[in-house]
Amino acid sequence: MTTRAPEPGDDRLSQLVELVVELASGDRGARMQPSPASDEIDAVIVGINMMAEELQALDADLEARVTERTLQLEQAQLQLERLALYDPLTGLANRTLLADRIGQAMARADRGAAPPAVLLLDLDGFKAVNDSFGHAVGDLLLMEVASRLRAVVRESDTVARLGGDEFALVVIDATNDQVLEMAERIRTALQAPAQLGDQVCWVSASIGVCFAVRGQQADALLRDADTAMYEAKGTTRGAVQIYETRMHTAALSRVRLADQLRGAIAGGQLRVHYQSIVDLQDGRTSGVEVLVRWQHPTRGLLLPAEFIGVAEDTGMIAALDRWVLDTALAQLAGWRATVLGDSAFTMHLNISPIELRSPRFADEVLGSLAHHGISPADLVLEVTETQMTGDDAQTLQALETLRRAGIAVAIDDFGTGYSSIGYVRQKFLDLVKIDRALVTGLDTDPQQHRVAAAILAIVDAFGLDAVAEGVETAAQAEELRGLGCRFGQGIYWCAPMSAAPMTMHLTAAAHATKRAAS
16 A cells, blocks of 8 residues: 555545544444545545444444343333233232222213122132142142133123132123122032142132122222122032121121130130030040130120131131140140049040141141140040041041041031041041930930931941930930940030039049949
């Protein structure tokens, strides 16, 4: 390359300056063609062209990155908006979006449209599925329920998952009859078995229905539907209940009772009573059943039926059951030391189905026995027929663990539930408690006598002992003895009583046994 001054009329330098100005102003496509001279000026032109190419490539790359980042931000914003309004597991609307849809429907009603209806669903038996098969299967079940709900409702309706196993629907432009028909379709759709991987699950849903009135707020509408749902749950599985005004008062009373029960557990208002169980062959007191009571400060002594359901619904049942277990076993240890010695004697304890499904339940029972120095053979756990139905793996595992440790299991209220005799035989049982309904009229009604005789014969054929509940007369006790019933329980021998009078009762019974033996 030669070095020489530009020829007169050579304007390449001025063109080069213009190129640099264009590039600096943002025109990355500007270029300058080198001359045939191939001198120093052309070398600069080539260098600037190459720099322009690099700048153009960098700009294109930067623009692509900005575009990609902008798209990502837009997608993230959409995702955030979706997370704010939709349930991530099922893809259904969440509580926030549901409330907005209710508000829109109520605004339409204010302009003359029909008020909406809200249906609130709670799955029956979902906790058992979760506890038995794990949360992964539980999530699959929730997604299956969501799919079935989508298939039943109309495009104009909103389906939402409120959390856990609760779902809700907002139904617009429908008559009351059409809403109830939809509730029935939902109930039917959910009753079909669900194939979830290797597991087959059966669930149903308790449904509360609330028909809105103009001017009603979304939270009040949901609250009333929830109240109706709990009313449905208290009847039978898979029930549909329409909200009535009286339910609000009952719900408030239930909330107040729950608050009072929390204070009762912490404040020492609970009481343990005992009722004796008698060997019908020799009249000996062979054990007691533990019965919890609540000494309410204003309502007096409350029976379990008045507060156990509240304890289960509010999660207080675990603390209540543990308190009853420890209190009763401490009392049994005291009786062993002062009255019973090493004589054969069992303590019967009723178990909540919720506690029985807890993975920690068996360990807690065995730990409490060890703490109080009580032999597992001294404890009988009573479960109801309804607790023994269904393939609840956690329940069966807990019962098997406890029986292996030496604890006996009794089925309570036998003869009034819906489980078959053959089904009961397959479970982990040692004892059957005959419901008082089969004992009433035993000595006066021939048909009742035949029914009781048949039940006791079947129980005996299975190699199980029976305890007849609700024995009130000597005649009933004698009839039961003649039918081969091993044990009896009822006010004929003694009513439920607190620890002090039961101690006196057991002491008197022990003295009578000694006198009879001598």
